[in-house]
Amino acid sequence: MRNSTPAPGPSRRDALRLFGITGLGLAAAAACAPSTSGKAGGDRNANGFTFTAWSLNEAAQKDAVQGIVDKYAAATKVKIRTGSYPYNDFLNQLVLKLRGGDITGAVQLDHSWLGSIASMGKLVDLSPQAAKGGYTDAALSGGTYQGKQYALPWTTGSIGLVANMDLLAKAGVEKAPETVEEFEAALRAVAKLGGGVVPYAASTKVAQLKDMIPWIQTFGGKLVDNGAPVLDEDPAVEALAWYKRLYDAKLIAPDVDRFDARALFAQGKAAFYDDAPIAKGIIAKSAQDPKLVDHMQPVTRPVLKAGDRPHSLLWGHLMVVVDGEGANKAVEFASHTTSDTATAVDFFGRVALPPSTTAALADPKVKGDAFNAAWAEKITKTAGPNPFWQFTGAAQIDSAMAQQVQAALVGQAKPKDALRKANETVKPLIK
Amino acid sequence: MSTVDTPGPRPRGVTAAGRLSDRTFAWLLVLPGLAMFAVIIVYPLVASLATGFFEQSLVKPGRRFTGLSNFADALKGDFWPVLWRTVEFTVGATALPFVLGLALALALNSGIKGGGLLRGLFLFPWVIPGVVVSFLWLWIFNANYGVLNGVLMRSGLMDTGISWLGRTDTAMLAVIVTKSWASFPWMMVMLLAGLQTVPKELHEAAAVDGAGAIRRFRNVTWPQIRGIAGIVVLLEFIWNFQHFDTIYVLTGGGPAGATRTFAVAVYDTAFKGFDLGHATALGALWMVLLLGAVAVYLRAEGKGAR
Numbered sequence: 001m002r003n004s005t006p007a008p009g010p011s012r013r014d015a016l017r018l019f020g021i022t023g024l025g026l027a028a029a030a031a032c033a034p035s036t037s038g039k040a041g042g043d044r045n046a047n048g049f050t051f052t053a054w055s056l057n058e059a060a061q062k063d064a065v066q067g068i069v070d071k072y073a074a075a076t077k078v079k080i081r082t083g084s085y086p087y088n089d090f091l092n093q094l095v096l097k098l099r100g101g102d103i104t105g106a107v108q109l110d111h112s113w114l115g116s117i118a119s120m121g122k123l124v125d126l127s128p129q130a131a132k133g134g135y136t137d138a139a140l141s142g143g144t145y146q147g148k149q150y151a152l153p154w155t156t157g158s159i160g161l162v163a164n165m166d167l168l169a170k171a172g173v174e175k176a177p178e179t180v181e182e183f184e185a186a187l188r189a190v191a192k193l194g195g196g197v198v199p200y201a202a203s204t205k206v207a208q209l210k211d212m213i214p215w216i217q218t219f220g221g222k223l224v225d226n227g228a229p230v231l232d233e234d235p236a237v238e239a240l241a242w243y244k245r246l247y248d249a250k251l252i253a254p255d256v257d258r259f260d261a262r263a264l265f266a267q268g269k270a271a272f273y274d275d276a277p278i279a280k281g282i283i284a285k286s287a288q289d290p291k292l293v294d295h296m297q298p299v300t301r302p303v304l305k306a307g308d309r310p311h312s313l314l315w316g317h318l319m320v321v322v323d324g325e326g327a328n329k330a331v332e333f334a335s336h337t338t339s340d341t342a343t344a345v346d347f348f349g350r351v352a353l354p355p356s357t358t359a360a361l362a363d364p365k366v367k368g369d370a371f372n373a374a375w376a377e378k379i380t381k382t383a384g385p386n387p388f389w390q391f392t393g394a395a396q397i398d399s400a401m402a403q404q405v406q407a408a409l410v411g412q413a414k415p416k417d418a419l420r421k422a423n424e425t426v427k428p429l430i431k
Numbered sequence: 432m433s434t435v436d437t438p439g440p441r442p443r444g445v446t447a448a449g450r451l452s453d454r455t456f457a458w459l460l461v462l463p464g465l466a467m468f469a470v471i472i473v474y475p476l477v478a479s480l481a482t483g484f485f486e487q488s489l490v491k492p493g494r495r496f497t498g499l500s501n502f503a504d505a506l507k508g509d510f511w512p513v514l515w516r517t518v519e520f521t522v523g524a525t526a527l528p529f530v531l532g533l534a535l536a537l538a539l540n541s542g543i544k545g546g547g548l549l550r551g552l553f554l555f556p557w558v559i560p561g562v563v564v565s566f567l568w569l570w571i572f573n574a575n576y577g578v579l580n581g582v583l584m585r586s587g588l589m590d591t592g593i594s595w596l597g598r599t600d601t602a603m604l605a606v607i608v609t610k611s612w613a614s615f616p617w618m619m620v621m622l623l624a625g626l627q628t629v630p631k632e633l634h635e636a637a638a639v640d641g642a643g644a645i646r647r648f649r650n651v652t653w654p655q656i657r658g659i660a661g662i663v664v665l666l667e668f669i670w671n672f673q674h675f676d677t678i679y680v681l682t683g684g685g686p687a688g689a690t691r692t693f694a695v696a697v698y699d700t701a702f703k704g705f706d707l708g709h710a711t712a713l714g715a716l717w718m719v720l721l722l723g724a725v726a727v728y729l730r731a732e733g734k735g736a737r
Contacts, residue, residue, distance in 0.1 A: 092702045095489055116490050116705070196592075198575060204597065206685055254597030254686075255574040264575060392490070396704050407687035410599050 042104060042325025048079030049326030051333065052094070053108035055317070056084035060282040064350035068337055078329050081105075088207045088257075091116065091395055098122055104324030106334045108317055109151060111142045111385075112210075115392040117320065118145035124321040124331060126152050133339035139356035142385065143318050151318035152338045153356035155347075157277045159211065160312045160379030166295035167197065167271045176299045180218065180242070183302040187251040190271040201261035201270035202243075202252040204409060209402030210313075211274045213386060214301055215239050217311040224387040229426040231401060232419040240408050240415035247409045254410075268292060272299070276315055277375045281352040298375040300382075312383040316356065348372075354380075393429035400425040483712040489705035501712035508709075509688065509696065510716065516603070517692040517717075520678070521671040523607035524614070529664055531611065532618030537648075539619075540626040550623070557616035565680035568609040572596050572681070599689040602682050606690050610677045614670075618663050625659035626652065665728045672721055693717040 051069060055061040066082070073080045083103075085093040091113050097103035098120050109117060117123065130140055130149040136156070143151030163176055171190040177183040187199035203211040216223060219242070220235035230236075246252045256264070261273040266286040275282075277298075284293040301310045319334040321327055337343060344355035345363045354372055355361055366372060388397040404422035407413040413421065451459070483501050487494035535553060539546045556564065571578045572595040580592035595605040629652055637647045653660075675694035678684065684695035691699075697717065701710035 095705065096702070099489060120490050121492060196575070206683060250591075253575055254594035260573075260575065267576075269575070393705075399703055403685075403687070406685060410597065410686045410689075412599060412687035412689075 044324070044327045045329075046326040047077070047329060048081070049105035049330040049333070050081045050083055050103065051106045051108075051330070052083040052085075052103060054085060054087040054090045055108060056082055057086050060278065060285055061351050064347055067350075068343060068347065071343075072333055072336060076329075076332075078333070080333070095120070098322065101324075104322045104330070105326055106330040106337075107320050107322060108154070109320050111315060111318060112389055112394045112398060114143065114145050114151055114318060114320070115389065115394045116396075118148075118150045119392045122322050122324075123150045124323050124327055126150060126321065126331065126334070129331060129335040129339075133335060134357045134359055135339065136356060136358055136361065138314070139316065142314065142316060142389075151320045152334050154317040154319045154338045155353035156314070156316040156356045156380075157354050157375070158312045158380040158383035159214075159274055159276055159315045160375065160383070161272055161299040161301055162265070162275050162279050163272050163297050163299045164265065164268065164270065164292065164295055165297050166292070167193070167268065171271070176297065177302050178300070179306060180302050180304055184246070184251070187246065187271070188249075191249075191251055196269055198253040198256075198264055198270045199251045199272065200246065201256055201264045201273040202246070203257055203261065203274065204247065204252060204254050204406070205257040205260075206399065206402045206406055207257045208274075209405050210386070210398040212240070212243060212402070212405050214311040214313055215243060217384075218301060218304055218308075220304065222387075224430070227430065229397075229423050229430055231423040231426060232416065236419055237416045240405060240419060243405070244409055244415060262286070266292070276353070277372060278351055278353050280371050281350070296371070298371070298378050300378045310382045312379045314380070314383045314385050317353070391430050397426050397429050400429070479711050480715055482707050483715050485708050487707040489701065489707055494708070497708065501708045502716070504709060505712045505716055509691070510713070512688065513691055513693055513696045513713075514720070516688075516690060517672060517694075519603055520607060520610075520674070520690070520692050521668055523603070524610040524671045524674070525664060525667045527607060527611040528615035528618050528667065529660075531615040532663075533622050533660070535615070535619045536622035536626055537652075539623055550620075553619055554616045556612050557614070559613070561613060561676045562680055564613045565609060565677045568605070568612070569596070569681055572605050572609075596682050597686050599686055602686055602689045606678050606681050609681060610671065610674065613677070614667060618667065621659060621663045622656060625656035629655040661731055662728075665724070665731060669721065669724050669728060672724060673717075693720075 053065055055065045069080050069082060072078070087110075091110075094103070094107065094113075094117065098117070107117075125148050126143070127149040129152060130143070133152065135153055139153035139156045140149065142156075143149055143153050145151075165176075167190060168174075168176075168186060171186070171193050173186045173189055177186045190197060190199040203209050213223065216231075216236045216239040219239035221233060221239055222230050223236070224230065243252070247254070253264075258275065261270065262275065262279070262282055263286070264270040265273050265279075266283050267288055280293060280296060283296060287293060301312055303310050319338050321330045321334055339357050341357065341359045341363065344357060344360035345365050347353065348355055348360070348366050348369075352369070352372065354376070355366060360366060386394070386398075388394045391397060401422045404413065404418040404425070407421075408415045408418035412418075482494075484496060484498060485494040486497045486501075539550055543549075559567075574580065574592055574594035574597055577592070577595070579595065580589070583589045584592060593601060595601045633651045633655075634647055637651050642650065673694055674692070675698065678690050678692055678695055679698065682690045684691035684699060693713070697710050697714045700706050700713060704710075
C-alpha cells in the first residue's frame with residue numbers, strides 16, 4: 001500500500017505558486033518603474049541616413065521625391081534608405097517609431113503634426129539651416145515650435161476650393177460663386193445634372209474633416225479665443241448646421257475623404273472639392289478626360305456676405321531631422337532639398353507644389369505657372385494657419401472636432417450638442 | 432581494518448545514481464517555456480495593466496500616478512456604448528458565418544456533384560489576408576462608386592446609392608457581412624469535419640423510421656456535431672470580441688462611433704489620442720470581459736476532453 005502522507009517541504013504546486021508570484025512581482029516592479037522611451041543611438045556623423053516620407057507612398061509624388069533622393073545620393077555619395085507610410089497613418093506610425101527609438105534621419109511632416117512630434121524631444125534644432133536657407137518668413141513660421149525652428153519648410157501653399165468650370169457651365173453657372181448663398185445655388189444647379197455627379201465632394205470622413213475649419217471661420221467662428229477653445233459659439237454652430245443642410249440635400253456626399261474626392265473630380269463627377277495646389281498634378285495624371293485639367297480652377301472660398309475676408313488654411317510639407325544615426329547628413333539633405341533653388345523648382349515642375357524660398361518662388365518657371373499664380377492670388381493670399389497648430393495636441397484636436405462634426409452630419413447629434421461635446425474634449429488638449 | 436566511505440547527504444533533485452529526479456528534469460524542461468511566457472506574456476501584460484494607473488502620454492515623457500481615475504473615466508466615458516457595439520459585432524459576425532458555414536457544410540456533406548471543387552472555392556475568402564478582404568469590401572460598399580450600389584441601381588432596386596459605411600444604421604451590418612465573408616469557410620470546414628463523423632447507419636435507420644430531413648437533422652445530425660459546433664462558435668466569438676482590422680479598415684469605428692468596438696476604441700485612444708493611461712484602462716476592462724468568454728471555452732473544452 002502506498003503511503004499517502006504528503007512529503008515534507010514545499011510541494012510542486014507551492015513552488016509553482018512561488019515562482020508565479022515572484023515573476024508577477026518582478027514584472028509589476030519593472031512595469032511601475034519610470035517610463036523611458038527608446039532613444040535612437042548611432043553615429044551622428046555616419047555617411048548614411050533614413051528618409052521617411054508619405055510622398056514616397058503616393059503615386060502622384062513618388063517618382064519626383066525618389067528622384068530628389070537618388071540625385072542627392074549620387075552627388076554626395078551618401079547612402080539614403082527610404083521609408084514610407086500612407087498619409088492617413090503617417091503620424092501614428094511616426095510616433096510609435098519615435099517612441100521605440102526606431103527611426104532617425106530626415107522625415108517629411110505635415111504642419112499640423114509638428115507640435116506632437118517636437119514635444120517628443122527627439123528633433124534636431126534646425127535654426128542654423130533656417131537662417132541661411134532664404135525661406136520666406138511665412139514659410140519659416142510654420143516650422144517653429146515653442147520658439148525653436150524644428151522644421152524646414154519644404155513646400156508652401158494652402159488648402160482651398162478647386163472647381164470644374166466645365167461642369168459648372170453645363171449646370172448654367174458661368175462664374176465662380178463669391179458668397180455662400182451663390183455657392184449653395186451653384187451646388188443645387190449642379191445637382192440637377194444628375195448622372196451621379198456630386199456637386200461638392202467635401203470631406204465627410206473623419207480623416208479630412210478638418211476641412212470644416214475654414215467654413216467655420218467663414219461664418220465668423222474663432223475656434224480659439226484667448227487660449228481657450230470656442231468651438232461651440234453660434235457662428236460655428238451655424239456653419240455646421242449649413243454643412244449638414246448640404247449633406248442632407250445630397251449636395252455633399254457621404255463617405256468621402258481627400259482621395260475619394262480626387263477620384264470623383266478626376267472622373268468629372270464632382271464640381272468642387274478641397275485640395276492643395278498639388279491638385280493639378282494629381283488630376284492631370286488620373287483624369288479620364290485629358291482636357292479636364294484645363295477646366296480646373298482654384299476658387300476663392302465664398303464668403304458669408306460680399307466684402308468679407310475669404311478663409312483658407314495654410315498648408316505645406318515640412319522636413320524635420322530626428323537625432324541619431326546619420327543626423328548630420330540628414331540635416332544637409334533636408335537643407336538642400338528644401339532650399340536649393342534648382343531642386344525646388346524642378347520639384348514644383350513635377351508635382352505643382354509651390355516652393356518655400358524667395359528665390360525659388362521668384363523663378364520664372366514658378367512665377368509663370370498660371371495655375372499656381374491663380375492659386376496664390378485666389379487662395380493663399382488670404383489663407384491663415386490652422387488655429388490649433390500652436391498646441392501640442394493639434395492632431396488630436398483636429399480628430400476630436402472631426403468626430404463630432406461627423407456625428408452631426410449623420411444625425412447622431414445636433415450641431416450645437418456636437419460642437420459643445422467637441423469643445424469639452426478639446427479643452428484638456430489645449431495646453 | 433578497512434574503512435567504508437559513507438556517502439554524504441544527496442543534493443535535492445538528484446537520485447541515488449547521481450541522476451536528476453523526474454521532478455527536477457521536468458522543471459528543467461518547462462523552465463525555458465516559463466521564461467519565454469514571463470517575458471512575452473506576463474511582463475507586457477503587467478506593464479500595460481500598470482500603465483492604467485498613470486496619466487501617461489505617448490508623445491510626452493514621464494507619467495503621473497493617478498490611481499483608479501483612468502478606470503473610472505473609462506466607465507464614465509463611452510464604455511457602455513462601446514461594449515454594446517462590441518457585442519453587436521461579435522454576435523453578428525459569429526452567428527452569420529455559422530449559419531452560412533453550417534448550411535454549406537450540410538450541402539457539401541450530402542455528396543453533391545463537384546463537392547470537392549466547391550469546397551476548395553469556398554475556402555478562397557479564408558486564405559485572403561484580412562486587410563485585403565477589408566479593402567475589397569471597402570470598394571464594394573463605397574457610396575459613390577461602389578459595386579453594390581451600382582448593381583442595385585442598375586437592376587432598378589434603388590434610385591440612389593446608399594452610403595453603406597457612412598450611415599449609422601448600415602455601417603455595422605456592412606462590417607459584419609465583410610467579417611462573415613472572411614470567416615465562414617473556417618466554420619464550414621470544421622462543421623464538415625464534424626458531419627463526416629456522423630455514422631451513415633444512424634441516418635439510414637432514422638429514414639427507415641420515417642424521419643424527414645429536418646427531423647433527421649434535429650435528432651441525428653445535430654446531437655452528433657453539437658460539441659464541435661459549440662467549440663467553433665465559442666472560438667469565433669472570442670476572436671470577434673477582439674477583432675480589429677476589418678472594422679478599422681472599413682469604417683475606422685465610424686460613422687459617429689457606430690462601429691466603435693473595444694479594439695478600435697483602445698487603438699484610437701492610444702495612437703490617435705496618444706493617451707496611454709486611458710487606453711490601458713479601457714483595455715484592461717475589455718480583457719476582463721474577454722476572460723469570461725475564455726473561461727467558458729476552457730470549461731467547454733475540458734468537458735469535451737472528459
